[in-house]
Amino acid sequence: MCGTDDGAADDGGRGRGRDHGRGRDHGRGRSEDHQENQEARFSELLEDSAEDLYEHAPCGYLSTLLDGRIAKINTTLLDWLGYERDALVGRKRFSDLLTVGGRLYHETHFAPLLRMQGEINGIALELKTADGTRLPVMVTSTVKTGGDGQALLIRTTIFDARDRRAYENELLRARQEADRERDRLKVLNTTLQKTLLPPTLANVPGLDVAAHYHIASADEVGGDFYDLFPLAAGTWGMFLGDVCGKGAAAAAVTSLARYTLRAAAVYSPAPDAVLANLNTVLNHEYNGTDPRFCTVIFGLLTPDPDQGGFHITLASGGHPPAMVMRHDGTADSLPTPGGQLIGILPNANIATTTVHLAPGDTLLLHTDGLTEAHTAAGPDGRYSDEALLDLGRALAPTTATDAITAIRDLLDTLGNGVDDDTAVLAVHVPRTTSEEQQ
Amino acid sequence: MDVRSRNHVTVTGRTGAPAVMLAHGFGCDQNMWRLVVPELERDFTVVLFDHVGAGNSELTAWSRDRYASLDGYVDDVLELCRELDLGPITFVGHSVSAMMGVLAAARRPEAFAGLVLLAPSPCFVDDPATGYRGGFSAEDIDELLESLDANYLGWSGAMAPVIMGNPDRPELGEELTNSFCRTDPEIARVFARVTFLSDNRADLAAVTVPTLVAQCSHDAIAPPEVGAFVHAQIPGSRLVTLNATGHCPQLAAPEETAAAIAAFAGASG
Structure with missing residues (x-):
């Protein structure tokens, strides 16, 4: 998703927008005109969109080198974390942003899986913000490879999962409670059964x-x-x-x-x-x-x-x-x-x-x-x-x-x-x- | 029980050559070694296995009692050595398995030609009384257990990791999807406790076999001073710092890791 780290964002959107703006043909029907108008409006809305979308997307974007060092990070994620860009880029690793427990999980599960599979999906982690508070997130990463198949960098999208985590914690608690109750019930049933024989x-x-x-x-x-x-x-x-x-x-x-x-x-x-x-x-x-x-x-x-x-x-x-x-x-x-x-x-x-x-x-x-x-x-x-x-x-x-x-x-x-x-x-x-x- | 199937043992490489046994750590299974195996199998008999509870091991063999401490795992390693009967082996233990190697070699030194302790830590939790710094507090370990729980719903349900192409070894695809890094949450919790709450500092001095301590240059789990501590405690051990970063050099820098293992095992095996 966050594909601008290597300068891949072209200005195709902008170019197309200008072309459509000039290309009016008054001889055509109403609906075609309407469609053209709409496309032109969309194009204007999308003006300069790639960079803006990257920086202010409703999710965090992070690009890291293979050793975890942060190479690029978007404004959304910086705002969530409360850091200046310079404090992170080239200075910190992705795992530095995690809680200690999350770091252990990252090193023992997340990183090996990512290396093996080239991608990992929807992992629950917690980020540590600059002021020490914790931000529950869902993390998805993919490895970007070069033409020769060599791994180049890791692209990561990060979703704010505060609401979802609260909900999941409830689910987890309910599930653990249900597991315990089922165990209790089994013991009770088996005991009761024995008393009937x-x-x-x-x-x-x-x-x-x-x-x-x-x-x-x-x-x-x-x-x-x-x-x-x-x-x-x-x-x-x-x-x-x-x-x-x-x-x-x-x-x-x-x-x-x-x-x-x-x-x-x-x-x-x-x-x-x-x-x-x-x-x-x-x-x-x-x-x-x-x-x-x-x-x-x-x-x-x-x-x-x-x-x-x-x-x-x-x-x-x-x-x-x-x-x-x-x-x-x-x-x-x-x-x-x-x-x-x-x-x-x-x-x-x-x-x-x-x-x-x-x-x-x-x-x-x-x-x-x-x-x-x-x-x-x-x-x-x-x-x-x-x-x-x-x-x-x-x-x-x-x-x-x-x-x-x-x-x-x-x-x-x-x-x-x-x-x-x-x-x-x-x-x-x-x-x-x-x-x-x- | 047949210990080979219990631990899903794979033996590959050159028959009759010195044997190298690769033991994976907490989190994943023997697939962790798949990038170093091709480098080693030219010159060594390579033994891979899954700890009971991990990968394709027989889950029915797992019990809370046996695997509530490293001793159960050490018993398994020694049983494997006896069963495979490959002569003294070079045991390569990654992370928590490094300490299994230390304990096994202290118990039966004659079974081991040497130990490679890859990213080892004898104790993850700080000990202010002695000034030892393992890098973590007891609360940190509790946090890890929470992290395991947080991913419990996902692991046990819909999330079957999709494997990208393995052009060299396509047969790995299916196997990885089903097993790699997926552990029964109950077993993972117990193994996490054993891994991160064991304290084997006092056992290091009992190692008498040739030992190589190989640590990574930036390891969030086993920092450099921990590797130096292990080196200082094991008499006659050698310490190398790999260029590899992270906690899994066998994935991050397989050639360098394999070369270090091969040089050591070739000399001591």
Whole structure:
């Protein structure tokens, strides 16, 4: 821009102005005349413009030698800085005009980049004026090269950035504040999530149990939950569910559902009764303007003294079916058709099914975060129930720990495709040594 | 972790010749050396690398703990020496990397044929108690951190520096656009603190390998008296003042800088 340092400013503008002034032709139309008039007026305005534009441009112009020494500076910049021309030209370097911190930035970033690239754009710096005040500026520099490509000098334009810097500082502060808040929120969410899950699963004699909770995003608390706990007379309760929605409101429902299920199972352990009680509690609690509901599968585990293993009764309220992976290498899902969402109707239909978990068998409960995960490989771009069943068939026979490990690997593979939280819970009856020998 | 990819190591030049390792300073990456490399690769094996956090290094290898002091960087340099196994090398450290060389050579002198300390400063902050003048106050360093922040929005957003033609080495264009002088603001802040707040004056006397102190004639970051101090503290060191001005002689005067390195490395390597 500031191209007059090497005497390049010609008087072309002036010359053209005079030519147009003389070249009137009265024989032509009105609009052409008008255009000529206008051009002539513009030319007069532009009279002697190059030097004046350089000196009094609305931005600072500075030309420096390659070592930074100031060779030429315009009046605008001198006025901003409060220096006489003689105090700077040939005496000071560009970096001398900067604050000390700006000088460090200049030497470590600005100057190397300019050398490498031949130009550098829109860098925020602060100039030190003669009276010691600071002037925030935006600086753009280009290297002027000679015909042989040799660098000759550096041309710099400087814009007053006081208003802009104040605005940017606000942005920066807001961004830093937002960064801090997001970090705080993540910690809070992760902590809250943990409180909604059992710290450890109960140790059930004769049963290998494992679970995993996958947090899709630390920005929001998810609504999946599970538990495994002792009931009376050597029986055990287990559940896994998914509250519709996310965030603090969903977390409150999750908490309520968890404790209601635990208490209801003590009062009346039949799985359909447990879910019916949960339905009543949620339905009463959220019958107003903010309906909250969940899908949940509840299991009652009773040791089977005759056949070995466990007898399991499962009740489901609108939840994806459990899957059993057997010791003989087969796998099946355990459908519970007709089960309805819990909490939405005063009397939800609860569907039940039973399964015998023989030694070597594994039962897997999951939430739909897994089967609804986005993947290009699946039908409709989702992972799907069928794919999970195929995985179960490939895994069987397996153990609780191995099944959960396989699901974790699967979640890793699906990566960002898992956009909802996912909970999985597996129980497995280990075979005794004598059974294995058979 | 593979230290070669961690530090994006480039080995060029003459195989079997004495090795020169070029270490960039705070702000940019190994591209800082691109003008001196052609001068050196005729007679030396030239090793270039990016400090972890800079350029094309593996950013996942960066941790606040490891790189909160120069020691993490010194560990990296020594690991590189071991991994590359090129025999005793001449280590050329620019700016803050000069002190990494000092610390590394004090720890394992047998790994180094010599040190070239290019525009070094053992301590940037003035120390009135001893009369040492590093050129800066603690407030100045805070101001630099503000300058980094002021350009944070730009660096992290729209400003991808446009590279002018590199007719000699067009392959540099793309690489430079993506990496050169662009650092994660978080990492830059930590490295700036390490660079400008470290005090290694007491470590200079422990250097026993041949050392060349090369300072610039007008350097706003490492003034002449600082170079003289380094020279006085390192027993048997030589001091040269380059005609180059500024803090980056390898860019401002690559031929002169390369000649100084070559003369020293040729004699000691």
